[in-house]
Amino acid sequence: MKREALLNAAESLLSEHGTQALTLAAVADRAGVSKGGLLYHFPTKEALVKALVARVIEEFDDLIASYDDGTPGSYDRAYVEATFEILTGEARTHRRWSAITAAATDPEQAEPLNEAMRRWHGRAPTEDPDPVGAMVVRLAAEGLWEVVSHAPGLYGADQLEALKQRLLALLQR
Structure with a gap:
């Protein structure tokens, strides 16, 4: 899974449901990857938000x-x-x-x-x-x-x- 697709998934979650919906599990689910696949690119929620x-x-x-x-x-x-x-x-x-x-x-x-x-x-x-x-x-x-x-x-x-x-x-x- 590419980094941009993960960022797109996180953005759509934020836009649709607000900050409370931004969890690593929700982003991985939205992007259709395992949580491990997400963690490869973004080891923490903070790293995801920073990106x-x-x-x-x-x-x-x-x-x-x-x-x-x-x-x-x-x-x-x-x-x-x-x-x-x-x-x-x-x-x-x-x-x-x-x-x-x-x-x-x-x-x-x-x-x-x-x-x-x-x-x-x-x-x-x-x-x-x-x-x-x-x-x-x-x-x-x-x-x-x-x-x-x-x-x-x-x-x-x-x-x-x-x-x-x-x-x-x-x-x-």
Whole structure:
């Protein structure tokens, strides 16, 4: 059984049933492997959660990189685009993110996500004519992500598109 399939099984359990459902036995059962097969890749639940957190961080980093063309202000535009890709893209993976971050309750498990947040939000937008405005836009995108994670049906597709366009327009000033 491949590592990615085990992570997918763990993610689906988290998304469908919450953190209480994330046990090694349940993940092995969902993935259709023996517990020993799971333990080969993830010897503890903590190791599994750590791998889940690392995967979502890498996913977001990759999305930002895919939109960042290196021009002045492009990181902030890329951050907004990547956020909305998570919120509105075909996969709509924000629920998965919420479930994974909820599972990382131990400070050691949460530290990679905390470090990523420091990196994503602590980046000084020096090439931006309005660095504080750029920080506000990133924080607004982050706040929207949090709201949509807790109330997925609050905003329709048209409203989310309008919010994205407004945030991007704020970066043009």
